[in-house]
Amino acid sequence: MTNPYSATQWLQLSMQQQGLLQPFESLPALLQQLSYVQIDSINVVERAHHHVLHSRLPHYATSMLDQAMGDKSVFESWSHAAAYLPIEDYRFSLYRKQQLQQGDKHWFEPEHKVMREVKARITDEGPLNASQFKHDADVKNGAWWDWKPAKKALEQLFIQGELMVARRDKFQKVYDLTERVLPSHIDTTVPSDCEFAQHLIKRYLVAHGFGNLQQIQYLRKGLKPLLTKTLAQMCEQGDIASFTEPHTRQVYFYTRVYRCH
Template identity: 60%
Template sequence: MSNPYSRQEWQRLNLACQGLLDAPTDVADAVNRLGYVQIDSIHVAARAHHHVLHSRLPDYSQTDLDAAQARGEIFEYWSHAAAYLPMADYRFSLQRKLALKNGDRHWFERDSQEMREVLARIRAEGPLRAADFESAKGRNNGWWDWKPAKKALEQLFMEGDLMVLRRDKFQKVYDLTERVLPAHVDCREPGEQEFAGYLIDRFLGAHGVGTVKQMAYLRRNVQAALTRELAERREQGRLQSFKADGQEHWFDPARVPPAALPDKVWLLNPFDNLIIQRERLRHWFDFDYLLEVYVPEAKRRFGYYTLAVLWQDSFIARLDVKADRDKKLLLLRQLTLEPQAYDAAGNLKPFLPALEQAVADYARFNGCERWKLELCSDKQLKSHYRRQQWLQP
C-alpha cells in the first residue's frame, strides 16, 4: 500500500508512542511503554537512564527507579545493551541466558570453578557486590582487566543464575535469581516465532512504525523469523506496510498520529530511546547525531556530552552539558543551532521560552540552582544569555 501519513504525522506518532506527549503514570508504565531504558555510566550530568525517565515523568525522582526495581516491576538485564526491562518481559530474556549456558560467549571465557565459588558465597551470605570479593591484582584498569570474581558474577548474571537486586552508588548488588524473581513471573522459554512477535510488539509499541532491520537492532539471527511473523500479521489484517526509500515499513493501522503537538522543548540524551537508532533518526527527523564522548577532544564539533534539542517535531539544536554539582551550576558548554531553528528569513523560530523552561527543569533535575551558557553558534543568542540564569523558586 502507499504511505498513509506525511513525515510530520509519523513524527507525531513516534513522539506519542515514546510517552513524550502524554506522560506515563509511573516508572513501570514508562519502561513498559518504551520496552527498555538503557543504563549508562557517564556522569557529567544525570545518568542517561534517569534522564530518559525524567523526560517522560515530570515529577520523577531517581529513587523512583530503585523503588520500582525493589517492587519487582522492572529488572536489569541485556537488551541491545544493559537496560531496565519490564518484569513482564522476563521470559524473553531466557533465550540469551540459555544460549550462554550452552556455550555462547559473552565477553570472556567461562570459569566454572570461580562461578561455583561465587555462587556458593552469595547463597550463604546473601546479596554481594563485586567489591565484596578480594582481588589479588588490586585495582583493575577496565572491563578487560576484571578480577576473576567479577567476571564470574557477570557470567552468572548473564546466564540467569543471579539477578541484580539493586545498585549501590551504581555498583550492582547481586543475589540468587530464586530470591529476587517474583513468584508470579512466567518463566517459559518462548519459541522462535513468539520471540519475533515480542520484538515486533515492543518496537511498534514504542515507535509506531519500523523496518525489520530496526526491529532486529543489534540482535542476531532474528530477521528471518521477524519477516515471517510480519507477513502473517499482514495476512491477518493486524499490520500493514508501505515502501519508502527502498525499505518496507510496518505499522499498526489502529494507531493514528495525534492532531497537534505542544509548544515544548525536550532535551534528549545520547541513549534516549527516540534517538538511539541513528539511521532511523536521520530517516524520520532529518537529524544526523553523533555521540562525541569517544572522539578526541580536538576533533569534537559539538561537545563531549551533547543533548539533542527537540522542539515540537524538529531537532533544532545540540547542547553540550556538564553539571558542576559543587557550585550547583549547570554549564551549557556549547549550544549549536541547526538550520531548523531558523525561519525562511533567517530569524530564530519562537522556541526560546520553551527552551528556557526545558533547561531550567533539567538544571533542577541535576541539583543545580542556576545555568550558564558558555558558547553558542548564534552570537545574538549568546549575547542574550550573557549572564548566568538563576532558577525561579
C-alpha cells in the same frame, strides 16, 4: 501499500509513542510503553537513563527507580544493551539466557570453577557486589575487558539468568540468586522462536510507532531470518501493516496506535 501519512504525522506518532507528548502516571507504566530504558554510566548532571525518565515522567526522582527495583516492578537484564525492563517481560529474557547456558558466548569464555565459587558465596552470604570478592592487587582493573575473574563470573551468571541484580549501591550492581529476587508469580516458560520474534516486533512498534527490519533486529545477531518470516506472517494475518519507503526498505506499523490527524 503506499505511505499513508505525512512526515509531520510520522514525527507526531514517534513522539507520541515515546511518551513525549503526554506525561505518564507512573514509572512502571512508562517502562511498559518504552519496552526498556538503557542503563548508561554517562553522568552529566545525572546518569543518562535518568534523563530519559525525567523527560517523560512528572516529578521524577532517581529514588523512584530504586523503589521500582525494590518492589520488583522492573528488573535489570541485557536487551540489546544493559537495561531496565518491566518485570512482566522477564520470560522473554530467558530466550537469550537459555542460548548462553547452552554455550553461546557473550563477551568472554566462562570460567566455570570461579562461577561455582561465586555462586556458592552468594548462596551462603546473600546479596554481594563485585568489590566484596578479593582479587590479586597486581592484576590491572579498568575497562570491562580487565575485569577480575569474580566480576566476570558474576556477569556471566547474571547474563545466563542464574543471578539477578537485587539493587544498586552507588551504581554498583548487587547480585543475588534469581529465585530470591524474581517474584513467584512471574512466568518462567522459555518462549518459542515465534513467540520471541513476535514479542520483539510488538514491543518495538508500540514503543516507536513504526520501524524497519534493521531497526527491530538492532544488535541482535542471527535473528534476521526469523524476524523476516515473522514480520511477513504478521502482515498476512493483519496484525501489522507495511509500506515500502523510497530506499526500498519495508516500514512496519500498527494502525491501531495512530491518533494523528
